Amino acid sequence: MDEIQKIVYEITDRCRRQKILANEMLAAFVAKAIILESPERFQLDKNLSADDIEELVSLSVRRLAKEDDPSLETLRLQVSFDSSYVEKQDELEKERADSKRKYTVIEQSICAVKLQHAKDVATMGQLHKLIIAALLTKTGQDPQSEVYQKEVAAALESVLPRANLHAFSSLPYADKRERMEDLFNYVLGIRLFNKSIGKGGVDLPDKVSESHTRIEDLFHRVDAELEEARAVVEEYAMAIEMMQRAEASADETLVASLKRVQDELTNRRQYLNFLESFEEELLSLRDRSKDLKRQHDGNMEDLRELVGRKTAVPKEKVYPLFENLAKLWVESKEIDQHTHALLGIFEDLLKFSQPRYVKQLNEELVERITSKAQGKGQAGEEAVGVGSPSHSAGEEGGEGQTEGKSVSGEKIEAALNVESSEAIHVYRSDNPEIANLVVNFGGFCPVTIVERNNLLLPGNPSLGYVLYKGRLNSFVSAEALSGFKDEPDRYIEGVLMGARKAPELINLLNLERYFPHNVLKRYLSNLDSRLQGLPQSVDADTQTPTHFVEKRIDPKYDWNEWSLRRKALQLANLHTKKTCSTQTNMSHFRRENETQVYLPKSGVTQTARERGTKPVKHLQYISGLRGHPDQEMKVVKVEVDFQ
16 A cells, blocks of 8 residues: 555544544545645655655645635535546446346347247247346336236237247347347337327336426526526625725735635636536537437327328338337437436535535625725726626637737647747637637636636637637736737746645646646546555456357368368379470570480499409619610519519
């Protein structure tokens, strides 16, 4: 177990003994935030001493023990919202996996059944019951209910009669699975249509209407909460503007109140940000639900016109409509499950609608601020009107050019490069290249964050944007835009420095890429398993058929080695072959002659005995070749006897 795990355990243990509300995720995030504030004091790349660990744990517990702290409340809000999202998502995935597992078990049993012959009544009845159980299980109804079984059996008889079960059982494994999917769609479509005309569909929920109604109810609740949250944020923004216009720095009490009110505004903006992201997800589900309901009503109307009071209708026309009804029902069921999970997340989020800290912005403080402003010759109402922001963070509509000129495409392409050092003033209406870019820092003005002590004010889209290193930046005024354009790196570094001092801004300003070790989602996905020393695991299974069905058989394929050799010898047989030659232009009037001769024989004689002799050796010498000219030359014969 490494040091950070020990630190988290120690923090949570002390908080539990002191009855401080803090879970492991919040404790880990606060500890990392303290390390981020003092990186030279706590260096995780080195082994921390016992004194360092004790100091880090003490600082973390001391910060978590604060009851009247808007910054800590913002951290609790972030941890609660993200952890609730992860928890509900896991529950939804487990529910779907459990339903799929139950259906897969029955489906495997169906694919394993083999009828011996067409009159195998016992096996045929077993297969018929398994198919009914599979269809009810996939629908989410009790497969043991006799009422449901009779209704599904009646619908199944019109799609797959018992007489055809023998042909069904002889299908390959993959074809059986496809056939089961078709059976589910057809039977469910028939039951849904019978329910609409009042002749069946016992306890079969109308998921299309239910999901649409649930989404509408949740959307209205979220919309009402959003209006209230926006009003609170606007009230805080106007109060802060009034305090700064009244030159609150002359009053030490107001100076302290200004910092506290800004922290409270950050908390309310985070709450509003979560509600807005929640509303965006609901809007996409709402649009899809409306589209499904429209298609469902259209298919039902087509079926009523096609079927009417007829006793028989062609399958080619009615089955596709049944299949569409079933698919719409299944998709609506998934949307309804998703909406139910979102409802649980929204209920958890509502716990932070009323913060636990004591609100500093009360009537007494507003009166003091107003009196200060009036003392400077400014009416309170005028200050409120000027300071009230008329747009929200990241607002895209209503952009109108007040100044500046169009920028060429080459400059925009250069500024889109993250290595570029040029900042240019652009408008989305004139430059389609930047239409899909997300506004940096969550749409808040970076100049205001740096110059006014982490004050979060949304930028004004009508002023345009500054494109720098591939990211758009929005501003509250033309002066702020011009200042950022002159020194972009200074303000970006200032925002990061402010986030180090106030770690709750990391999530709100979307600074995860600058602080990868302080991302809440990473804690939520990895912290529990690391703290428990357990590896991350998933449930997975595979299945292979007992006997593979060969569909591509080559009758000429031969794998035997000796058979292949025999064929090779047959192909290479030259006994009945002859060599033919032709004469070409290159060989015209030419010929090649060859002569064959017999080599001489070498003769040898072999006797029975082998012996040797030493005969007398006869030598001849010539004398008189040298000396006097008159000397006579003569031959001298010599006999040498070696014996």
